[in-house]
Amino acid sequence: MAAGLEGTTVADTELSKVDGQNGVLYYRGYNIVDLGVKADFEEVAYLMWYGKLPNQAELDAFKAELVPLRALPAIVAEMLPTFPADAHPMAVLRTCVSALGTVDPEADNLSTENVQQQAKYLVAVLPTIVAAWERTRTGNAPIAPNDDLDHAANFLYMLTGVVPDAAVAEAMDAYLTCLVDHGFNASTFASRVTFATVSDIYSAVTAGVGTLKGNAHGRANQLAMEQFIEAYESGDVTQWYHDKRANKERIMGIGHRVYKVADPRGKVLGPLAQKMSASSSESHWFDVANTIEQLAGQDSYFVDRSLYPNVDYYSAIVLYMTGMPTDQFTCAFAMSRMVGWTSHVLEQLANNRLIRPKANYTGPIDLDFPAIADRE
Numbered sequence: 001m002a003a004g005l006e007g008t009t010v011a012d013t014e015l016s017k018v019d020g021q022n023g024v025l026y027y028r029g030y031n032i033v034d035l036g037v038k039a040d041f042e043e044v045a046y047l048m049w050y051g052k053l054p055n056q057a058e059l060d061a062f063k064a065e066l067v068p069l070r071a072l073p074a075i076v077a078e079m080l081p082t083f084p085a086d087a088h089p090m091a092v093l094r095t096c097v098s099a100l101g102t103v104d105p106e107a108d109n110l111s112t113e114n115v116q117q118q119a120k121y122l123v124a125v126l127p128t129i130v131a132a133w134e135r136t137r138t139g140n141a142p143i144a145p146n147d148d149l150d151h152a153a154n155f156l157y158m159l160t161g162v163v164p165d166a167a168v169a170e171a172m173d174a175y176l177t178c179l180v181d182h183g184f185n186a187s188t189f190a191s192r193v194t195f196a197t198v199s200d201i202y203s204a205v206t207a208g209v210g211t212l213k214g215n216a217h218g219r220a221n222q223l224a225m226e227q228f229i230e231a232y233e234s235g236d237v238t239q240w241y242h243d244k245r246a247n248k249e250r251i252m253g254i255g256h257r258v259y260k261v262a263d264p265r266g267k268v269l270g271p272l273a274q275k276m277s278a279s280s281s282e283s284h285w286f287d288v289a290n291t292i293e294q295l296a297g298q299d300s301y302f303v304d305r306s307l308y309p310n311v312d313y314y315s316a317i318v319l320y321m322t323g324m325p326t327d328q329f330t331c332a333f334a335m336s337r338m339v340g341w342t343s344h345v346l347e348q349l350a351n352n353r354l355i356r357p358k359a360n361y362t363g364p365i366d367l368d369f370p371a372i373a374d375r376e
């Protein structure tokens, strides 16, 4: 039996195909490199939920449908000031997403139409919650959504109160597009398992947020950036790398359970990280990441284990260049993956069966039950 279910196929899906040997990723048949460069986030959300790319009229109507769903929910507005300012943003997000289920009177209505509507709501409202927590923990009032801005630009606006430059908004949009779905990754699997018990979409995506929070999964983007900062501040990136290796510490943002070659999302996010660094006053960030990648690429330890930069490696630089605080990076990942989680919930709903694998019991059996006085 494979530890960690490695290599085990658990269900059919039409949503995304991850080709780990050749380094290719498709969303509903479209190559991620095409989508990352040519499509915007809302277009990809439509593709995932409805199975086709929208025409212009459909896209316009879809975007207009999402806008009124962005408002900060009253329950979240009440909860945010009660959290400790040093709570991790993913812990806050997990709690707020769960709370949304308590105020939706239709939470347990599992008709396809209702679950589709809930999916739209969750995707539309998530950036508002993430931005509102950033404002709240820094002692500022949340900023209301700007109806004239698309999803990515509006998020950055709610975070800072400033309409972002087009290039920065486009980079955020490309990031969100690239992270939407990825086969049966851990958080998606957790969401599907939860929904398959005939629970509800809020429970499913709360499980998703909680799972994404892990260092081996979504939080690697935060940890990768913190490593780049540490390497830069050490004054000698090469020495920093050798020290990490000598201490047998993992390099965050490197390695993947499925990809044994470079992660295809890096083809979109790597050049974007380079472009954003070059056009800022902080061009060294791309150089730091690139130097560490080169060192790992010449190190037989990484080469022999087929360990290459994953999506979190260069996306850490992209997110940093948008001005997001590092500990909010995983929330940006959740904003994107919410489309994936909810698409999987809808796919599970269409053909649901309880997900209940077997365990291989390895302990003893038929032991004599000793009276408590006879136990050591």
Ligand SMILES: CC(C)(COP(=O)(O)OP(=O)(O)OC[C@H]1O[C@@H](n2cnc3c(N)ncnc32)[C@H](O)[C@@H]1OP(=O)(O)O)[C@@H](O)C(=O)NCCC(=O)NCCS
Binding pocket: 004, 215, 216, 217, 218, 220, 249, 250, 251, 252, 253, 254, 255, 256, 257, 258, 305, 307, 310, 311, 312
């Ligand atoms: C992603 C990850 C969890 C995949 O893990 P996995 O498939 O369970 O693989 P393992 O953790 O068993 O690692 C396999 C081997 O590679 C090594 N390895 C994996 N990732 C490594 C990294 N980033 N740095 C150093 N060594 C690493 C392990 O130590 C192990 O070595 P061993 O065979 O000598 O024991 C792992 O590569 C990792 O921790 N990466 C850093 C975190 C990260 O970027 N996560 C985001 C994933 S998108």
